[in-house]
Amino acid sequence: MNVYHQTGFRDKWNMECFQKGIGDGLIFSPINIDSDKLLGLNGTLKETGFLDPQLYLLNEAKGTLDSYPYFPGNLKPDFTTPDLDNSHIQLAQLCVDYQMANNFQYLVIPTRYYTDNPTSYFAQSSDYFVTPFCDFVKYNKFKKKILLSVIVKTIMLSDEEKRNEVLNWITGHQHIAGVYLIFENNFASKQIKDFDYLLNVLRFIKVLKDNHMEVHLGYTNTEALLYSIALPDSITIGSYENLRSFGIKRFRDLENSPMRSPNARLYSSNLLQWIDYEYIQAMKSLIPDYANYFDDSEYKPLMFKPDFKWHFAKPEPYKHYFTVFYEQIKSLPISQEDRIIDLKGKIKNALSIFKTIENYILLDDDSDGSHLPTWFNVINAFQKELN
Amino acid sequence: MIRECKIIKEIAKGGQKTVHLAEHPEIGPVVIKRGAIKSFTSLERIKREVELLSELKSEFYPQQYHFYIDVKLKEFEIVEDYIEGYPLRESVSQFRNPKEIFSLLNKLVNGLTIIWDKNIVHRDLKPENIIIRPDGTPCIIDLGIARFLDLEALTKTISPVGPCTPIYAAPEQLSNNKSLIDPRTDFFALGIIALELYLGVHPFDPAYVGNEFSIVENILQNKYALNTETIEKNDKLVGFANNTLQTQPYNRFRNYQILNSFIAKYI
Numbered sequence: 001m002n003v004y005h006q007t008g009f010r011d012k013w014n015m016e017c018f019q020k021g022i023g024d025g026l027i028f029s030p031i032n033i034d035s036d037k038l039l040g041l042n043g044t045l046k047e048t049g050f051l052d053p054q055l056y057l058l059n060e061a062k063g064t065l066d067s068y069p070y071f072p073g074n075l076k077p078d079f080t081t082p083d084l085d086n087s088h089i090q091l092a093q094l095c096v097d098y099q100m101a102n103n104f105q106y107l108v109i110p111t112r113y114y115t116d117n118p119t120s121y122f123a124q125s126s127d128y129f130v131t132p133f134c135d136f137v138k139y140n141k142f143k144k145k146i147l148l149s150v151i152v153k154t155i156m157l158s159d160e161e162k163r164n165e166v167l168n169w170i171t172g173h174q175h176i177a178g179v180y181l182i183f184e185n186n187f188a189s190k191q192i193k194d195f196d197y198l199l200n201v202l203r204f205i206k207v208l209k210d211n212h213m214e215v216h217l218g219y220t221n222t223e224a225l226l227y228s229i230a231l232p233d234s235i236t237i238g239s240y241e242n243l244r245s246f247g248i249k250r251f252r253d254l255e256n257s258p259m260r261s262p263n264a265r266l267y268s269s270n271l272l273q274w275i276d277y278e279y280i281q282a283m284k285s286l287i288p289d290y291a292n293y294f295d296d297s298e299y300k301p302l303m304f305k306p307d308f309k310w311h312f313a314k315p316e317p318y319k320h321y322f323t324v325f326y327e328q329i330k331s332l333p334i335s336q337e338d339r340i341i342d343l344k345g346k347i348k349n350a351l352s353i354f355k356t357i358e359n360y361i362l363l364d365d366d367s368d369g370s371h372l373p374t375w376f377n378v379i380n381a382f383q384k385e386l387n
Numbered sequence: 388m389i390r391e392c393k394i395i396k397e398i399a400k401g402g403q404k405t406v407h408l409a410e411h412p413e414i415g416p417v418v419i420k421r422g423a424i425k426s427f428t429s430l431e432r433i434k435r436e437v438e439l440l441s442e443l444k445s446e447f448y449p450q451q452y453h454f455y456i457d458v459k460l461k462e463f464e465i466v467e468d469y470i471e472g473y474p475l476r477e478s479v480s481q482f483r484n485p486k487e488i489f490s491l492l493n494k495l496v497n498g499l500t501i502i503w504d505k506n507i508v509h510r511d512l513k514p515e516n517i518i519i520r521p522d523g524t525p526c527i528i529d530l531g532i533a534r535f536l537d538l539e540a541l542t543k544t545i546s547p548v549g550p551c552t553p554i555y556a557a558p559e560q561l562s563n564n565k566s567l568i569d570p571r572t573d574f575f576a577l578g579i580i581a582l583e584l585y586l587g588v589h590p591f592d593p594a595y596v597g598n599e600f601s602i603v604e605n606i607l608q609n610k611y612a613l614n615t616e617t618i619e620k621n622d623k624l625v626g627f628a629n630n631t632l633q634t635q636p637y638n639r640f641r642n643y644q645i646l647n648s649f650i651a652k653y654i
Binding site: 122164168170171211 | 566567569570571635636637638642645
């Protein structure tokens, strides 16, 4: 299973870590990197990764998105949906050409975002994006594998009819090698604790794997560990929270609410959780071997110095996470059966450590292990279905 | 061309058309189909079938020699190859063991790949529409209701059932869910044909499923027999059925490459 960097703001951190051997590739984000700058990047940064075309909102020129040749506003000012009737072929060609010029590992078909998908969504997506894109690739005899990007909304997991519709649509495309799946995350908590949601994600991935498709999961947080038991081909690591949880707000030109700075957090592979730095400070004064609960990395000594000023915009906690989580994913057993056993063991171990910690300090539900019983139960339910 | 042909006998007569066996002085035995054009849709279907057959030029499909429409009389005439051999319906005894069945499926898939690659779905695969030539090569006939995925659909969206032979139709045809029609629709029919050859009975037949529904209702409810009182389950055919006879297309083989590699294991 590969691990891609979901890049965004401060993509320099991802590239630096990737060049040190952390991660298997990079997923590039047009709203955060100028088109020419991306073209000029060293090929080794691109040849194992791919582009997320980010046409989610069609004509919203967030960040540097309008520097890309396939950005619809560059074909026609005030581009709207009806303009796709005349421009979809050109748009697909420009999008393919740009991706080919960068020599990415995959070619990615864009997708659009709607709050509520219209009934014609899949037919339109086929007509406007999938068909012209695949036709152009075929016509030019490009040999690269094609990934279809799909935003999976919660209702597509919970409603059987919608789930059937999206799965039939995805698997009906003969010329794609796989999917770049993005599960929309509308949860208020930092970890996903919804049993049905998580189990349905695993089932969704399994169906696509049963269809012999490559499954690449975008915007994953630590639940990627849980998703790993459905054997996807890749998961992602990202720095800021909006790169580990997909919300359309990130792609809107004017974000509605003012940004509120989150507290800095540190990931622990033993706890399977990100811990708020304020609790780390408390642990430091109350638990003698507190540092052992956190993984070693080249960034740890600096972060555990008494004078380290924790701040969510500092690179060390994120680079630490990239390193630790990458190693954790890479150390997972290959076989599904062994992976399930291994992860259940890790969860039990983490819960046991949390019990010890809570003898000294109490954690809120965004830093404690309250997501782990749900993970454990989801694994058992999925395992039962496999048998 | 028809004037040059000598009619030998009537082969079939239905509501839509009559079919005669005839002899052409140069080509030899041919089939002449004549029928009424009842609507724009039926004309369009005939035209699509004729255009497709004229470009296929494959032993898996009949060769087309002549096509004519009489606009005044609203009639059509087609002259095509006479396929020597017998319909699969009459040749079932040749295909009883799994190896023979998978060998036939392999040939059928090779033939169907030609139209699937053109984004065309046959939609009417059944033992009557497969002629087994003397050398064992199947010839697939009657593309009259084939769905051309790149062209506008000819079936009305409000029709409760899409064009099909109901007892060989996939659930999406029976419910006229046009957006779901793709090669996996034909995979479903191949699943029925394979099991029917093995069991000697239609797998959705209520007498063998053990209920009182009709075949069509059993297709819609995904209830089928994998064995009979006299014929035991065969793991290879069970595997094939489980990957073709599923209600949701996403639970069937995704494409013909995967279908082919499954079949190749057993020939």
